[in-house]
Amino acid sequence: MSQMKSITSDANPLYKELKQLATSAQARRKAGRTLLDGIHLAEAYLQHAGKPALCVASETALGHDEAAVLIRQCQAEGVQCIVLPDGQYRALSQVEHGVGLLFVIETPKTTVPAALTQSAVLLDNLQDPGNLGSVLRSAAAAGIKQIYCSEGSASAWSPKVLRAGMGAHFIVDIFEGVDLAALIATAQIPVLATSSYATQSIYQADLSGSLAWLFGHEGQGVAEDLLQLASQQVVIPHRGQMESLNVAAAAAVCFFEQLRQTK
Template identity: 40%
Template sequence: MTGTAISSRDNPLFKRLKKLAESARARREAGMTLLDGEHLLAAYLDAGGQPHTLVRAASFDAGRFERFSGQCPHAKAIVLPDALFAALSPVASPTGMLAEAARLVPPAIGTTPLVIVLEDIQDPGNLGSMLRTGAAAGATLAVLSKGCHDPWSPKALRGGQGAQFVLPMAQAVDVQDWCAQFRGRSLALALTECRSLFTCDLTGPLAVIVGNEGAGLSDAVRAAANATVQIPMPGKVESLNASAALAIAVFEAVRQRLA
């Protein structure tokens, strides 16, 4: 059997992992998080990270686990009964493998700024998806307001699929102040504007600002942006998902820059 077996909830290591799974404060103070599943661990390793602890459920394939542990020579390997592992997993159907890992700080990206600015995004899956979109579009920075969900929570990491390892992030930011000092064009996406996103020149330094899933952007942040624009929607729906709106905006910028 690969790894040290732990069978008690009172074990200090299990308690530490449980706190990381459940508490943003614990993750922030420790500078650590939990990576759920093989894909996230592989992405973390590709980004140059090395986990502190590898965890597998007793039913998880020991050979697959051993292949990962071979790439992590300094990580402590432990095995948990399936029920105990499920208590750590952020999903209803556990993947069978977790890693305790330090947060990575990606290097600054030295190209024309393309910044995603997120105000009060509270759903972890949505937040992770937005970060993934930004990373895929080659965004140079993600700016997260104080009201955003923790981007290093297990569910946000699962949604990001490794975006947090490669996309520089600024957290707990006052978006109004940030817009005031940004040396570029800041565009707020909103429903009630007449001007179309597709008429804008997005080739220069750009920040795309998206608001909360339900309430949208605050009046203060809309006022702080250089302009407020909408995505034309000829169909019979009221709005787009915030993550979809962001994707359209940043990939329109990509399209213009490639052209």
């Protein structure tokens, strides 16, 4: 069983490294690591993905029952565990009023499959971390296992997206920096793009088999060249004065209509 190591100095090299990971996307990319902030993500990671590289707790967390269980589990599995004074811990965490537990994990390395053959989500230039995390969460809940993000999309493994995903990251495969046009060209299943200009509603479309959903940028929607490559364009009918739905809400409607049709 690993021992808990206490760090109290801001000058400690490991603490400096943690601060870099907490505040810099570039540092996370360079290290190939990211932070899971909070009890729920830590629990989900242990359940679905395995051992973290490092377990970091605040002094307060040591007295919290749920956190203590996870820390003991990490120690039993030989994970390096460190404890920080609450003030130092707060400099690493973006969670307000959190328990004070975070994991450092290796960012998974994935290789884009040779062809698109199973139900998937294609995200073209999705910018908002909250939206991306919500799409991942809804996809995981609907049983969709593959997520492809274009260049220019928010970083899927950033702490903000991880928090919004609520553990979805550990049960889907995420591919980043993907050439979506090339991917659609390999598709052995229909690719459906959502567009407010489409005439066919998702409720009229046949969603009972494997298919890929294509969603676009929050403001501009799916890029025109990708829209043209899609097998079909569909719209979510809605009443009222709103021009469109938030992309994460639209994705959830689509996924669960697909799930309803396949049951």
